[in-house]
Every structure is written in C-alpha cells, then in structure tokens.
Amino acid sequence: MGTNYDVVIVGGGVVGSSIAYFLSANPDFDGSIAVIERDPYYTASSSSLSTSAIRQQFGTAPNIAMSKFSIDFLRQVKTRLAIGDELADIGLHEPGYLVLATPERADAQRAKNRVQRGMGVDAELIEQVDLARRFPWLNTDDLALGSLGLGSEGWFDGPGLMQAFRRKARTQGVNYLAATVTGLTMASPGKVGEVVLDNGERLAAGTVINAAGPWSAGIARMAGAELPVVPSKRCVFVFETPARIENCPFVFDTSGFWLRPEGQLFLCGIPPVREN
Incomplete structure (x- = not known):
C-alpha cells in the first residue's frame, strides 16, 4: 500500500513534532505531512526522559541565537500551542x-x-x-x-512541551503514524523517494526529515550517508x-x-x- 506525502518526518519526539508544528503553521506551506514514531507512547524516548533545561551560556553565536529564539517561544507556549480555550502549560522556571x-x-x-x-x-x-x-x-x-x-535560563516540563507540539500539529493536519522505518528507497543519488515501514507500507515523500535523535545515524545509513551520532x-x-x-x-x-x-x-x- 502506498501513500504520498510532501514531507515525511522520521521521529515524533520534541524535535520532530516541533518541525511538524512550525511547518504546518507556516502560511506559505500547504502540503501534507506525516510523522513516523516507533514508540507512540514515548515510554523510552529521549524527549520523555529529558531533564528539559534551557540556557543562553554557550560559547558560540549560533547556539546563543537558537537559545534566544527558544526562550522567547517557550514564554509564548501557553497561547501558541493552545487548542481552543485549553492553554499549554509547560511549567517554565527561569532562575538562571x-x-x-x-x-x-x-x-x-x-x-x-x-x-x-x-x-x-x-x-x-x-x-x-x-x-x-x-x-x-x-x-x-x-x-x-x-x-x-x-x-x-532555567527548566520546563519537556514531555509536556513535546505533547503540546504533537497535539497542536495534529490539529493543523499533520498525520502521526506508529511504525518503525525499516528502509529508504532512493529516487536518485541523494534524494529519498520512499520511506518503507515495518508494517509493509511505503510512503512516497517529496522531502524526508531525519529527526530520530540518537538513532538518526541508522536512518541516515539507509540513505547511504554517515552521521557521527551515537546514543550516549x-x-x-x-x-x-x-x-x-x-x-x-x-x-x-x-x-x-x-x-x-x-x-x-x-x-x-x-x-x-x-x-x-
């Protein structure tokens, strides 16, 4: 069975779900999005087990710029990720x-x-x-x-943030699939054409985003690329x-x-x- 998506995101943790949220919220994007998550209850996901802290004290300008964007967004999460009258509370604390x-x-x-x-x-x-x-x-x-x-600087409810991203993305039309990616079919060198799942389904994809966190090297290897990422x-x-x-x-x-x-x-x- 084959299904077409403009974007397939491998990994539905906080990174994959935030990508799904921002992309589906972008008025310039009107395509279809699927998120593939092998652990739909997030019992062993990095996002669920994270201590969820944020700081500005990095030594490089790009890291600092990303953290400045992130803290601004976290302060707006209640309304940005609200669904109807239900606010998204992530318990943000900023003691430094x-x-x-x-x-x-x-x-x-x-x-x-x-x-x-x-x-x-x-x-x-x-x-x-x-x-x-x-x-x-x-x-x-x-x-x-x-x-x-x-x-x-401080900390917040990381699993709560992940679920808020996920819920909001789904209300914006993102489709979450509980499955494990077992292979990638290349349409051309450097271009993934299909994502193969353990249930036998094949998803045709315009773009595939690897958001598998510690397991992203294995996904990249399916496309013939090597990523220096290992679980720690x-x-x-x-x-x-x-x-x-x-x-x-x-x-x-x-x-x-x-x-x-x-x-x-x-x-x-x-x-x-x-x-x-």
Whole structure:
C-alpha cells in the first residue's frame, strides 16, 4: 500500500513534532505531512526522559541565537500551542544557570562570557570570594569563578512541551503514524523517494526529515550517508536534603555534574566514564 506525502518526518519526539508544528503553521506551506514514531507512547524516548533545561551560556553565536529564539517561544507556549480555550502549560522556571569554573578553565569561561555579552546575554562573572558569599551552600574551594545567568535560563516540563507540539500539529493536519522505518528507497543519488515501514507500507515523500535523535545515524545509513551520532548513556538521580536552599539556579560543574530543584526535591546527574 502506498501513500504520498510532501514531507515525511522520521521521529515524533520534541524535535520532530516541533518541525511538524512550525511547518504546518507556516502560511506559505500547504502540503501534507506525516510523522513516523516507533514508540507512540514515548515510554523510552529521549524527549520523555529529558531533564528539559534551557540556557543562553554557550560559547558560540549560533547556539546563543537558537537559545534566544527558544526562550522567547517557550514564554509564548501557553497561547501558541493552545487548542481552543485549553492553554499549554509547560511549567517554565527561569532562575538562571550557575556555570562553575576551576582555575584551569577560568580563562575559557571569561572568553565565553565575552561572546555571550556580545550577543546580549545577561551573564555575570562572579569571583570565588563573592561566589562563596552569595551561595553559602556551595563548596568553592577548588573554584576560580562562576558565571550566573541573570535571566532567560532555567527548566520546563519537556514531555509536556513535546505533547503540546504533537497535539497542536495534529490539529493543523499533520498525520502521526506508529511504525518503525525499516528502509529508504532512493529516487536518485541523494534524494529519498520512499520511506518503507515495518508494517509493509511505503510512503512516497517529496522531502524526508531525519529527526530520530540518537538513532538518526541508522536512518541516515539507509540513505547511504554517515552521521557521527551515537546514543550516549545518561543517568538522572533524585535526592532530598534537609538544608534549605533558596532560589537555587541550575548548577553546572566543570566535571559535568549538574543539579537543579524539582519541587521539594532535586535532580542531578553526571556523564558516565567513557568505559561504561
């Protein structure tokens, strides 16, 4: 059985669903869109398991520009992704990011701050003495400074955002299909003509968008392309503390360790060693 779509998006997580939303909302586009998602309940998807944070403190202008666009959009989500009178609430919190730097990384952090300031990011460099005074619960013995974002940084309900994109896209005519892509048929070199699904269906496509996240390399390989993308294990832990920590930002340590509040509890994580 064959079906024609102008655009087929492989992957219905937050990236694929946001593409579907923005494309279907574009008044200059009047084509048909299908989103293929192999995990329709999103039980193991990266979007469902994400800790869902946003920051402006990057070291390159393109990353900062994308984050500035993103925070502006997240502030408008309630109405932009509303369906009728039902608003889309993603629980956006903006207490900022506190990025820590050891003496060895202090110069690099200062260089990033100059780029950020040039892009209009309100990030304050705090030397060790002031860092200990402003955050008395923080061990600053091995730190040289911290960079505190004074706005437009924080966290939100990532699964809620993904579902809001999905619901809105569907009201705009996007078709979601629960299936696994098993192959791509090439119409010409570099041009995908059909998307083959595990149920035997073949979707003719004008354009195919690979939004499969950690699994995107496998999709690209079906088209004869190599993407340097591999799944990377991450662990998130929940803990509580009797200590009272007021106005805690998202804390990001140079070791890769991070933590943030989640209600009365805290979330934290650290990248595993490469051997694991």
